[in-house]
Amino acid sequence: MGAQLTCEIISVGNELLIGKVVNTNASWLAERLTRLGVAVKRITVVGDSLSEIASCVTEALSRKPRYIITTGGLGPTYDDITLEGLARALGKPLILNPEALEMVRRKYEKMGEGLTEARLKMAKMPEGAEPLPNPVGTAPAAKVLLEETVIYALPGVPREMEAIFNETISRDVSRESGFRVAELSLRVTGVKESALAPLISKVKELCPSTYIKSHPKVSEERPLIEIYFNAFHRDEAEAKRIVSEAAEKLTRLIEEAYGKVVSFPEGPNT
Amino acid sequence: MGAQLTCEIISVGNELLIGKVVNTNASWLAERLTRLGVAVKRITVVGDSLSEIASCVTEALSRKPRYIITTGGLGPTYDDITLEGLARALGKPLILNPEALEMVRRKYEKMGEGLTEARLKMAKMPEGAEPLPNPVGTAPAAKVLLEETVIYALPGVPREMEAIFNETISRDVSRESGFRVAELSLRVTGVKESALAPLISKVKELCPSTYIKSHPKVSEERPLIEIYFNAFHRDEAEAKRIVSEAAEKLTRLIEEAYGKVVSFPEGPNT
Numbered sequence: 139m140g141a142q143l144t145c146e147i148i149s150v151g152n153e154l155l156i157g158k159v160v161n162t163n164a165s166w167l168a169e170r171l172t173r174l175g176v177a178v179k180r181i182t183v184v185g186d187s188l189s190e191i192a193s194c195v196t197e198a199l200s201r202k203p204r205y206i207i208t209t210g211g212l213g214p215t216y217d218d219i220t221l222e223g224l225a226r227a228l229g230k231p232l233i234l235n236p237e238a239l240e241m242v243r244r245k246y247e248k249m250g251e252g253l254t255e256a257r258l259k260m261a262k263m264p265e266g267a268e269p270l271p272n273p274v275g276t277a278p279a280a281k282v283l284l285e286e287t288v289i290y291a292l293p294g295v296p297r298e299m300e301a302i303f304n305e306t307i308s309r310d311v312s313r314e315s316g317f318r319v320a321e322l323s324l325r326v327t328g329v330k331e332s333a334l335a336p337l338i339s340k341v342k343e344l345c346p347s348t349y350i351k352s353h354p355k356v357s358e359e360r361p362l363i364e365i366y367f368n369a370f371h372r373d374e375a376e377a378k379r380i381v382s383e384a385a386e387k388l389t390r391l392i393e394e395a396y397g398k399v400v401s402f403p404e405g406p407n408t
Numbered sequence: 409m410g411a412q413l414t415c416e417i418i419s420v421g422n423e424l425l426i427g428k429v430v431n432t433n434a435s436w437l438a439e440r441l442t443r444l445g446v447a448v449k450r451i452t453v454v455g456d457s458l459s460e461i462a463s464c465v466t467e468a469l470s471r472k473p474r475y476i477i478t479t480g481g482l483g484p485t486y487d488d489i490t491l492e493g494l495a496r497a498l499g500k501p502l503i504l505n506p507e508a509l510e511m512v513r514r515k516y517e518k519m520g521e522g523l524t525e526a527r528l529k530m531a532k533m534p535e536g537a538e539p540l541p542n543p544v545g546t547a548p549a550a551k552v553l554l555e556e557t558v559i560y561a562l563p564g565v566p567r568e569m570e571a572i573f574n575e576t577i578s579r580d581v582s583r584e585s586g587f588r589v590a591e592l593s594l595r596v597t598g599v600k601e602s603a604l605a606p607l608i609s610k611v612k613e614l615c616p617s618t619y620i621k622s623h624p625k626v627s628e629e630r631p632l633i634e635i636y637f638n639a640f641h642r643d644e645a646e647a648k649r650i651v652s653e654a655a656e657k658l659t660r661l662i663e664e665a666y667g668k669v670v671s672f673p674e675g676p677n678t
Binding site: 157161162167169172177179215216256295 | 424425426427428429430431432434435436437438439440441442447448449450451452453454455460464467601602603604605606608609612619621622623624636638
């Protein structure tokens with residue numbers, strides 16, 4: 139086993155520098171990364187300033203961490219400039235990324251709306267960046283490789299940041315750090331997502347190391363909800379045990395309340 | 409009128425880097441400093457490592473802020489090494505400060521106890537430092553001047569940090585700054601952040617001395633956006649006038665486009 143993987147977190151936003159918002163994103167990420175075997179070496183908070191963001195990224199790169207994760211500044215407003223700052227630090231142009239554009243376009247199409255200049259802005263990324271899907275918001279995240287560092291730029295809205303970390307980054311990181319992921323999905327037919335929410339919250343409390351996320355497949359009126367679980371552990375069997383336990387607890391709670399409505403599309407233990 | 413005073417905050421502690429503790433000290437200080445007219449430019453979190461602390465202080469000094477405030481690492485245990493790191497960054501020896509020693513001695517005397525090696529440690533400061541009394545704990549804080557920067561080293565226990573800030577530092581800072589801040593928030597219901605973005609940009613152009621920041625409270629699909637304004641001025645009435653004007657301009661633009669969707673959660677002029 140090589141040296142421990144390292145990470146720096148860069149949180150972008152004037153709201154953090156005036157004390158209006160407490161930096162829970164950084165502590166959430168630090169806690170997750172620590173559990174995945176990564177050593178967080180530094181957390182830096184800077185404002186919505188192009189030169190500050192760029193120099194902050196440049197300084198972090200000079201310390202050669204394996205990962206740099208930024209949060210904030212990916213939205214549609216004039217002061218959302220993290221990707222521009224990142225491009226500057228990398229010496230690359232900021233370009234309209236076709237794949238990101240398609241992600242943004244589809245989000246607004248679903249809402250029956252078109253693209254505007256402010257919405258196009260969310261698809262502008264440093265040249266060579268890979269857009270990462272945002273399952274709960276509109277602004278895609280971005281992944282950029284530079285020599286030995288992988289840079290992830292995530293949105294600042296906590297539930298968006300958490301979903302992208304859980305669904306994409308945690309997989310990459312755990313593969314590198316020697317942690318295994320166990321995943322499992324179950325389907326619930328005929329119960330509204332809003333009715334499942336308190337049961338999911340309860341299981342989250344009981345099983346804090348399992349990530350649980352519900353995805354409605356059909357409308358609230360005729361609901362089919364897929365519930366996705368994942369957990370990480372150095373020992374694959376232990377990771378499987380952890381997700382199975384959470385899935386069983388949730389199944390029991392749902393079936394106590396609503397009867398035989400749970401099925402496992404890929405078998406109970408994938 | 410001079411330039412706005414600036415500050416960097418350096419938070420020291422492994423507990424912050426593993427996500428065990430949320431950095432509320434930094435946001436508390438940032439909020440206080442903002443109210444006193446100081447611009448917090450950067451917050452950095454580092455672990456209990458001599459070289460990390462020293463290089464972090466050296467980097468902050470190179471950016472020439474008026475203030476550097478550190479929190480954490482002043483206690484009696486082996487990993488409380490902030491003042492040693494500070495001494496290294498300043499190129500000064502760490503010495504037993506007689507005044508600090510007296511403060512520590514009296515604290516333990518009151519408890520009917522004497523000094524030990526671990527307790528003496530709390531009185532060791534960079535040569536030339538001024539100890540600041542800790543009204544609610546045992547470890548004194550320290551104040552060091554270096555060229556145009558004033559460095560304050562505060563304990564990490566929130567109530568100790570807050571007491572020392574309130575009783576000593578806030579006085580120094582407000583004497584120097586003479587700035588007042590005015591703040592205001594409004595809420596917009598049912599309009600997407602991406603639709604508000606161009607209107608905010610327009611007001612930002614018209615009112616360049618007002619800081620404006622939108623915070624989505626609910627998702628883009630069912631939007632509730634809080635828009636926060638602040639402005640600094642030596643004259644409090646003028647600061648209030650500046651933010652009110654910006655808020656009124658934005659309200660007008662939004663309501664012209666979307667109707668009566670703006671509300672003021674704390675009244676129109678707080």
